[in-house]
Amino acid sequence: MIFRKRRFADVIERQLDLFERENRGLIDDCLAAERSYIGAERDEAEERYGDYMDLVETGTEALADLRDHFASTLDDDTSDEYTDAFNRAVLKRFRRFALEIEDR
Secondary structure, three states: OHHHHHOOHHHHHHHHHHHHHHOHHHHHHHHHHHHHHHHOOHHHHHHHHHHHHHHHHHHHHHHHHHHHHHHOOOOHHHHHHHHHHHHHHHHHHOHHHHOOHHHO
16 A cells, blocks of 8 residues: 555656746745735735735646646546645645645
8 A cells, every 4th residue: 555655756756846946936925925914914914815815726726737737648547546646745745735736
């Protein structure tokens, strides 16, 4: 069973490295938007949270696209296994983008 969990570890790690390199600005923008939301006055908090969530959604979609593109090259059973492994890896490495990735 451990082998099955690690089966896609290398490819997923490389994919997440690529995502991080190509989306460094987005990740930094998420951090800044989160800080802005946390520090916002009550009358601005809702808008700041919406800005933050828009950025998170963009990152989640980019990760889901990366996942789905690779998964489309696999047979159904293998694709499901890879998708589960990818989603778990996103949860560990990019928690903010993992909340809705399974729904994409």
